[in-house]
Amino acid sequence: MNLFTIFIKAVLIDNIVIMSFLALCPFIGMSTDENKSIGMGLAVTFVTVLATCVTWPIYRFILEPLGLKFLQTLAFILVIAALVQLVEFYLKKCVPGLYNSMGIYLALITTNCAILYVTLNNISKEFNFIESVVYALGVALGFLLALLLLAGIRKRIRTSPIPAFLKGPPVLFVSACLLSMAFMGFSGLVK
Numbered sequence: 001m002n003l004f005t006i007f008i009k010a011v012l013i014d015n016i017v018i019m020s021f022l023a024l025c026p027f028i029g030m031s032t033d034e035n036k037s038i039g040m041g042l043a044v045t046f047v048t049v050l051a052t053c054v055t056w057p058i059y060r061f062i063l064e065p066l067g068l069k070f071l072q073t074l075a076f077i078l079v080i081a082a083l084v085q086l087v088e089f090y091l092k093k094c095v096p097g098l099y100n101s102m103g104i105y106l107a108l109i110t111t112n113c114a115i116l117y118v119t120l121n122n123i124s125k126e127f128n129f130i131e132s133v134v135y136a137l138g139v140a141l142g143f144l145l146a147l148l149l150l151a152g153i154r155k156r157i158r159t160s161p162i163p164a165f166l167k168g169p170p171v172l173f174v175s176a177c178l179l180s181m182a183f184m185g186f187s188g189l190v191k
Contacts, residue, residue: 003134005190006127010138012186016114017146018179023114027143028172030102031150039098041144043091043106045137047083048115052136054079055119056129076119084109114143149179 014020017027023044030040055076063069088106091099099106109115118139122132153175162171 001131003131006131006134007138009190010135011142011145012183013189015142015146015183016117016139017143018176018183020117022117023112023143025108026112027146027150027176028169031147031154033155034148034151035098036101037147037151038144039095039102041140041147043087043102044109044112044115044143045140047080047087047109047112048118048136048140048143049133050083051076051080051115051119052122052132054083056122056132059123072120072123073116076116080109080112080115080119114139146179150176153179 010016016022017024026040026044030036055072058075058079059069059072063072063075084107087109088099091102091106118136122135125135127135150172154172157171157175166174
């Protein structure tokens with residue numbers, strides 16, 4: 001599989017949020033406006049790509065040769081938690097407005113199942129280092145795309161007449177389902 005195919009599959013066909021339904025908490029919580037969506041998407045992109053760059057060699061050069069494959073989940077979670085702390089420190093010092101607007105969702109990146117999914121998936125798919133980084137970048141940008149799409153939909157919902165029984169979370173989940181169905185159209189893009 002070439003790098004372009006891996007990237008397109010990660011962004012559109014196997015979108016982590018829309019097709020796999022992972023990371024729904026930040027998907028719903030941080031898609032209230034475009035700026036929050038971009039901030040969260042970039043933070044997740046940074047952590048996902050950096051986590052892949054760190055966990056892949058740890059697995060290939062330490063855990064696998066020493067027969068410690070069973071420790072991969074624990075090791076990967078520790079790496080992800082440390083990287084999120086770095087992002088949190090940076091945002092708190094350099095971009096306090098974004099840091100305050102992200103609130104609890106920034107800390108939730110640590111337990112974001114999508115990031116752990118990417119690092120584990122790189123191992124299970126037996127990607128080399130470059131393929132792993134491309135896959136991680138594609139998944140993270142797919143997450144950003146999903147956030148921006150839902151933010152745009154939410155902006156439109158605010159000005160649309162919605163029946164009372166659908167207002168709030170129900171219309172968000174219906175919108176997310178419709179978005180998921182639309183993304184199913186990409187499934188024939190790459191074989």
